[in-house]
Amino acid sequence: MLTRPRIIFHIDVNSAFLSWSAVKMVREGQPDIRLVPSVVSGDPSDRRSIVTAASIPAKKIGIKVATPVSMALRTCPQLVIVRGDWPWYKQCSEGFIAICRSYSPVLQQFSIDECFIDMTLRCSPDDAVQTATRLKDEIRDRLGFTVNVGVGSNKLLAKMASDFEKPDKVHTLWGSEVPAKMWPLPVRDLLWVGRKTEERLVANGIKTIGALARIGMGTLSQLVGGKFAQQLHENANGRDDSPVETEVAEAKSYSAERTFKEDLLDPKDIDRALFNVACIVAHRIRRDAFRASSVSIFIKYKDFSVVQKQRQVEQPTDVTAVILNEARHMLAEVWDGVTPLRQVGLGVSKLTHESAVQMSLFEDPKMEYYREWDRQYDERRARAEDARLLAYERKKTETP
DNA sequence: TCTGGGGTCCTAGGACCC
DNA sequence: TCTGGGGTCCTAGGACCC
Numbered sequence: 001m002l003t004r005p006r007i008i009f010h011i012d013v014n015s016a017f018l019s020w021s022a023v024k025m026v027r028e029g030q031p032d033i034r035l036v037p038s039v040v041s042g043d044p045s046d047r048r049s050i051v052t053a054a055s056i057p058a059k060k061i062g063i064k065v066a067t068p069v070s071m072a073l074r075t076c077p078q079l080v081i082v083r084g085d086w087p088w089y090k091q092c093s094e095g096f097i098a099i100c101r102s103y104s105p106v107l108q109q110f111s112i113d114e115c116f117i118d119m120t121l122r123c124s125p126d127d128a129v130q131t132a133t134r135l136k137d138e139i140r141d142r143l144g145f146t147v148n149v150g151v152g153s154n155k156l157l158a159k160m161a162s163d164f165e166k167p168d169k170v171h172t173l174w175g176s177e178v179p180a181k182m183w184p185l186p187v188r189d190l191l192w193v194g195r196k197t198e199e200r201l202v203a204n205g206i207k208t209i210g211a212l213a214r215i216g217m218g219t220l221s222q223l224v225g226g227k228f229a230q231q232l233h234e235n236a237n238g239r240d241d242s243p244v245e246t247e248v249a250e251a252k253s254y255s256a257e258r259t260f261k262e263d264l265l266d267p268k269d270i271d272r273a274l275f276n277v278a279c280i281v282a283h284r285i286r287r288d289a290f291r292a293s294s295v296s297i298f299i300k301y302k303d304f305s306v307v308q309k310q311r312q313v314e315q316p317t318d319v320t321a322v323i324l325n326e327a328r329h330m331l332a333e334v335w336d337g338v339t340p341l342r343q344v345g346l347g348v349s350k351l352t353h354e355s356a357v358q359m360s361l362f363e364d365p366k367m368e369y370y371r372e373w374d375r376q377y378d379e380r381r382a383r384a385e386d387a388r389l390l391a392y393e394r395k396k397t398e399t400p
Numbered sequence: 401t402c403t404g405g406g407g408t409c410c411t412a413g414g415a416c417c418c
Numbered sequence: 419t420c421t422g423g424g425g426t427c428c429t430a431g432g433a434c435c436c
Contacts, residue, residue: 016436047402050402066404191434192433252407259405
């Protein structure tokens, strides 16, 4: 039986957070920050803040995502800095996903600002570019921000294509175009080739995606892990048969971490941070009706080295006190108490659904007290959340 | 006066069981 | 007491993504 060649679109919002903030500011009569060097970041007075999103003019002068704001300001003293506006970003994201979904219900949201849609049954290779252009223009005209659409015969090629020239562009990367459009690119441009893998490949003379595509599997397996080598080789040759996943995958882990303004040494401060992240993580698993069987902590030193410890708990739990207690013990085992810490984090994994968990007959009598504490905490948080949303609803004048 | 926060997946070694 | 092999679970660490 003949199968139709797949047609996949990857839609990527250009400088998402920055564009979204710009849309709002323009509506409020302010200048368009997309036209000048500008960034979205955390508190600029905090020396640890980094750039979350950068405008194209900012990128042109070397200010990239994840550079420290202090450094960006040295590069460009007139840099416009705006703070993130998460409720607004969420609305913008929902607006753009809804338009994409109207083109094909076979949609996979890849992140807040990216999605794949399977267009195989919705257009032909001949009119794919026309359809993609219509989608791109509709988002721009209705929502006020631009996207790139990558068109290809699989997700990998579509994603690579959307990364070509920006903004507000449609690019194709069909299998037949791989040698001309993808192979000359530096190997780092290939999905899944990060800093470390790039170093290793380039050190062995593999500088372009084309070189990676042509190298023998034996050699490649010696440079990177076997399974990873296989995937890199397939991808470098433009092959990828992963489907557009319409089901939202269930979370496998939750974590929260805090980086201190200054590296911390006082156990009381460290413990307060641990308490805070434990409250956040435990709240999230209760909100999503999970219980966790594994608790982990991680600490980061000032040289950025990370040490982590993980342990199973006897009963799957969503009780803050139980998680915190486990975390405290593990922290005491890994931290010497004298080396200053840059960051502490806490995570939970091995999640099961609440209903599936057997209640223990011999539960610690204190547990009822802990659960009550959690209930009150969750209520306070919910109230705070409602108040925030309400204030936001009052402030906002229109939706995208 | 360099570098946030939240995820996923893979690997390697050790423990333990049959 | 020493020997081999397979399977599974756990932990620690590392790489990547947005």
